[in-house]
Amino acid sequence: MNTLRTHPAGVSDEPLSHPRIRQAFRSTTLLVGCYAGLSVLTLIAVVLLRHHPGIVTEAVWGRATVVVATSLLMASFAARTVRGDRRSYLRLRLASGVMVVVIAVIIALPGTFPLWLKMEQGLCGVLLTGVVVIVNGKRMRSAFASK
Numbered sequence: 001m002n003t004l005r006t007h008p009a010g011v012s013d014e015p016l017s018h019p020r021i022r023q024a025f026r027s028t029t030l031l032v033g034c035y036a037g038l039s040v041l042t043l044i045a046v047v048l049l050r051h052h053p054g055i056v057t058e059a060v061w062g063r064a065t066v067v068v069a070t071s072l073l074m075a076s077f078a079a080r081t082v083r084g085d086r087r088s089y090l091r092l093r094l095a096s097g098v099m100v101v102v103i104a105v106i107i108a109l110p111g112t113f114p115l116w117l118k119m120e121q122g123l124c125g126v127l128l129t130g131v132v133v134i135v136n137g138k139r140m141r142s143a144f145a146s147k
Contacts, residue, residue: 032078035127036071096131
């Protein structure tokens with residue numbers, strides 16, 4: 001019997017097995033993984049430099065912690081998206097878009113964060129912009145479209 005398997009959120013295997021969708025999944029997973037890795041490394045740097053108030057401020061502590069949490073959530077969304085979970089796909093689209101906007105605001109705000117954190121956030125923004133472009137692409141949207 002040649003029936004299509006349906007994923008928990010209702011996406012069949014057929015559109016998810018297309019080579020371009022598989023490549024989009026790999027790219028998205030890589031970008032989100034790099035974002036999570038960079039975020040964790042930044043938090044480690046914050047912990048190591050905690051006795052330098054000119055480098056690590058209260059705002060830096062808060063931002064680094066929030067970024068690690070959101071990056072791990074997005075990694076979870078990306079992993080479930082690869083398995084065909086429509087809700088995780090929507091969450092990944094929303095979270096990545098919101099984080100790009102938040103990062104742009106953080107970079108633009110004068111004096112709130114030190115230059116090194118703004119540079120790190122800029123790199124995170126580049127990674128997440130790649131995610132936004134991929135997950136909002138026509139093929140990916142059509143693969144997860146409600147039927």
